[in-house]
Amino acid sequence: xxxxxxxxxxxxxxxxxxxxxxxxxxxxxxxxxxxxxxxxxxxxxxxxxxxxxxxxxxxxxxxxxxxxxxxxxxxxxxxxxxxxxxxxxxxxxxxxxxxxxxxxxxxxxxxxxxxxxxxxxxxxxxxxxxxxxxxxxxxxxxxxxxxxxxxxxxxxxxxxxxxxxxxxxxxxxxxxxxxxxxxxxxxxxxxxxxxxxxxxxxxxxxxxxxxxxxxxxxxxxxxxxxxxxxxxxxxxxxxxxxxxxxxxxxxxxxxxxxxxxxxxxxxxxxxxxxxxxxxxxxxxxxxxxxxxxxxxxxxxxxxxxxxxxxxxxxxxxxxxxxxxxxxxxxxxxxxxxxxxxxxxxxxxxxxxxxxxxxxxxxxxxxxxxxxxxxxxxxxxxxxxxxxxxxxxxxxxxxxxxxxxxxxxxx
Amino acid sequence: xxxxxxxxxxxxxxxxxxxxxxxxxxxxxxxxxxxxxxxxxxxxxxxxxxxxxxxxxxxxxxxxxxxxxxxxxxxxxxxxxxxxxxxxxxxxxxxxxxxxxxxxxxxxxxxxxxxxxxxxxxxxxxxxxxxxxxxxxxxxxxxxxxxxxxxxxxxxxxxxxxxxxxxxxxxxxxxxxxxxxxxxxxxxxxxxxxxxxxxxxxxxxxxxxxxxxxxxxxxxxxxxxxxxxxxxxxxxxxxxxxxxxxxxxxxxxxxxxxxxxxxxxxxxxxxxxxxxxxxxxxxxxxxxxxxxxxx
Numbered sequence: 001x002x003x004x005x006x007x008x009x010x011x012x013x014x015x016x017x018x019x020x021x022x023x024x025x026x027x028x029x030x031x032x033x034x035x036x037x038x039x040x041x042x043x044x045x046x047x048x049x050x051x052x053x054x055x056x057x058x059x060x061x062x063x064x065x066x067x068x069x070x071x072x073x074x075x076x077x078x079x080x081x082x083x084x085x086x087x088x089x090x091x092x093x094x095x096x097x098x099x100x101x102x103x104x105x106x107x108x109x110x111x112x113x114x115x116x117x118x119x120x121x122x123x124x125x126x127x128x129x130x131x132x133x134x135x136x137x138x139x140x141x142x143x144x145x146x147x148x149x150x151x152x153x154x155x156x157x158x159x160x161x162x163x164x165x166x167x168x169x170x171x172x173x174x175x176x177x178x179x180x181x182x183x184x185x186x187x188x189x190x191x192x193x194x195x196x197x198x199x200x201x202x203x204x205x206x207x208x209x210x211x212x213x214x215x216x217x218x219x220x221x222x223x224x225x226x227x228x229x230x231x232x233x234x235x236x237x238x239x240x241x242x243x244x245x246x247x248x249x250x251x252x253x254x255x256x257x258x259x260x261x262x263x264x265x266x267x268x269x270x271x272x273x274x275x276x277x278x279x280x281x282x283x284x285x286x287x288x289x290x291x292x293x294x295x296x297x298x299x300x301x302x303x304x305x306x307x308x309x310x311x312x313x314x315x316x317x318x319x320x321x322x323x324x325x326x327x328x329x330x331x332x333x334x335x336x337x338x339x340x341x342x343x344x345x346x347x348x349x350x351x352x353x354x355x356x357x358x359x360x361x362x363x364x365x366x367x368x369x370x371x372x373x374x375x376x377x378x379x380x381x382x383x384x385x386x387x388x389x390x391x392x393x394x395x396x397x398x399x400x401x402x403x404x405x406x407x408x409x410x
Numbered sequence: 411x412x413x414x415x416x417x418x419x420x421x422x423x424x425x426x427x428x429x430x431x432x433x434x435x436x437x438x439x440x441x442x443x444x445x446x447x448x449x450x451x452x453x454x455x456x457x458x459x460x461x462x463x464x465x466x467x468x469x470x471x472x473x474x475x476x477x478x479x480x481x482x483x484x485x486x487x488x489x490x491x492x493x494x495x496x497x498x499x500x501x502x503x504x505x506x507x508x509x510x511x512x513x514x515x516x517x518x519x520x521x522x523x524x525x526x527x528x529x530x531x532x533x534x535x536x537x538x539x540x541x542x543x544x545x546x547x548x549x550x551x552x553x554x555x556x557x558x559x560x561x562x563x564x565x566x567x568x569x570x571x572x573x574x575x576x577x578x579x580x581x582x583x584x585x586x587x588x589x590x591x592x593x594x595x596x597x598x599x600x601x602x603x604x605x606x607x608x609x610x611x612x613x614x615x616x617x618x619x620x621x622x623x624x625x626x627x628x629x630x631x632x633x634x635x636x637x638x639x640x641x642x643x644x645x646x647x648x649x650x651x652x653x654x655x656x657x658x659x660x661x662x663x664x665x666x667x668x669x670x671x672x673x674x675x676x677x678x679x680x681x682x683x684x685x686x687x688x689x690x691x692x693x694x695x696x697x698x699x700x701x702x703x704x705x
Contacts, residue, residue, distance in 0.1 A: 039531070043531035044531040044532055044533060209675055209676060210676070211676040211677060212680055214636050216627075219668070220420070220672070221671060224672065243533055243628055244627070251544075251552075253552075
């Protein structure tokens with residue numbers, strides 16, 4: 001009996017080993033390490049990124065995976081950064097050393113993506129960044145960092161270009177501006193751009209106020225805005241503080257001629273729900289809006305809405321698109337070797353397929369790894385009979401038909 | 411000059427709500443002699459209970475107290491009875507069992523992540539409530555009405571706890587246990603029951619703080635973390651275990667946060683608060699009202 005049992009054990013072990021080896025031969029999986037803020041102050045947007053990427057990966061795998069690699073499936077591994085740089089770096093190291101991922105993506109917060117980019121570069125693992133917009137991420141001379149979204153100097157540039165156009169269109173003179181921003185890498189990066197542009201544009205800066213994103217009470221900041229009394233208020237906020245600022249400003253009856261926000265928290269679907277009519281007439285800059293005039297965009301959005309209950313936001317679109325950029329690179333790399341994937345990414349020229357729901361016509365990376373075609377639109381939150389919605393207003397060619405922006409705020 | 415008065419009022423109101431949040435922490439510490447790291451999470455649970463009570467029934471936010479206080483008391487009572495009591499029993503000889511702190515940290519992570527699983531990371535608030543966005547306008551000054559309600563609730567809660575501890579038989583038993591748990595046991599006080607009650611009270615107070623926040627603040631799974639650190643600072647400032655100290659400590663933090671930004675950027679006020687915290691730890695570790703013998 002005893003020897004019998006031993007024999008069975010050996011046979012089972014052997015069978016398992018063979019089965020395992022067989023599976024490994026027939027189908028490679030491409031491991032993608034994804035670092036996102038899934039808890040903490042940016043959890044809400046982090047989750048939307050994850051959902052958009054889950055949907056894209058599902059689509060790619062269902063369509064037969066990566067054909068050049070024998071139908072290899074993409075496997076997404078998630079790690080929670082809690083929006084903390086040190087956590088993001090630790091998870092990146094774990095992904096590379098323990099999980100042996102082929103590629104990294106994430107990390108939403110610029111403050112996390114920045115140090116993670118250095119880890120990726122050191123190990124020679126490509127790092128595909130959908131949305132962290134801080135300029136410096138692609139300006140370190142790194143070879144392994146690729147970014148889909150426009151960088152923040154382009155965002156601020158377009159915000160001021162928009163303001164100039166509105167002044168002309170509505171014949172309103174704007175003299176003073178105020179900058180209020182969260183004190184992370186992202187907010188500070190925007191503020192630097194704003195200061196330069198305000199000087200060039202001849203605007204007087206009456207308030208330059210960073211605040212901690214974790215603040216429990218923003219009425220002191222709102223009081224400062226009220227006392228500075230700017231014509232136009234520029235904001236860079238995460239979700240919780242965007243909601244708190246908007247509601248508190250309504251309470252204190254702070255009404256500048258225009259409020260120009262910078263995506264992020266203001267583009268979070270829970271922002272509209274939690275602010276209601278207090279957010280009316282606010283302008284926001286985004287990569288993408290649901291009313292974009294691109295084939296397939298409405299279908300993708302509908303599918304997403306059915307799955308998760310809200311519209312795709314600009315950042316979710318970048319996250320979604322990033323997965324197709326990755327799939328395209330893998331098809332051309334014909335290898336799971338990080339170096340080969342990196343070279344394929346660098347040679348990306350994507351003009352067709354599901355990724356083309358973006359507002360521009362091609363995805364191509366320049367030498368620094370920045371997507372050179374990324375473009376932005378301005379929207380206004382308004383109620384034109386169907387409840388509060390986000391309506392594209394700028395550039396004028398993209399403006400929703402028959403919509404007249406409200407400027408200045410009544 | 412006027413704006414300093416306006417900001418001071420806002421600071422005192424907001425600070426009293428911080429103080430109310432810290433009050434629960436101080437009650438639990440006063441009796442159990444352990445820092446409850448899950449306190450912010452208890453506040454979060456209280457906020458969700460209040461949020462759903464108001465949303466589902468459409469009642470006045472403050473009426474939800476009749477739901478929140480008993481629910482949170484039972485929640486805290488059971489939490490202590492099931493999770494924390496066994497550790498106290500196994501560490502009978504120690505006056506300040508450190509392991510309990512580790513357990514409360516575990517409770518914090520579990521509660522926050524449970525909330526994340528169940529409710530998702532969305533920011534919620536109640537759009538239609540009679541207090542939302544209400545402002546009292548006195549000349550050029552504006553005072554937030556929901557914060558004013560919070561202020562009076564904080565005072566009332568502190569008074570109720572004070573009277574309970576001073577005037578009732580149960581309160582005396584709680585104080586006796588807090589002074590010396592072995593001597594109290596010798597007098598026939600069931601110390602573990604007292605612990606349960608103290609923890610229940612602390613949790614209920616966290617619930618009350620949650621109710622005051624719901625009319626004007628967002629509810630989300632990690633909301634407790636934002637208040638946690640403030641609570642610890644306040645409790646050290648006011649003196650561990652001191653009820654009045656918690657309220658006053660809260661108001662000091664509130665005023666710094668509210669008046670400070672008018673003279674510097676808002677991020678600096680955080681630094682000032684931490685500096686004050688450190689200064690107190692160095693110079694007067696017992697806090698403003700901390701006494702040598704606790705209560």
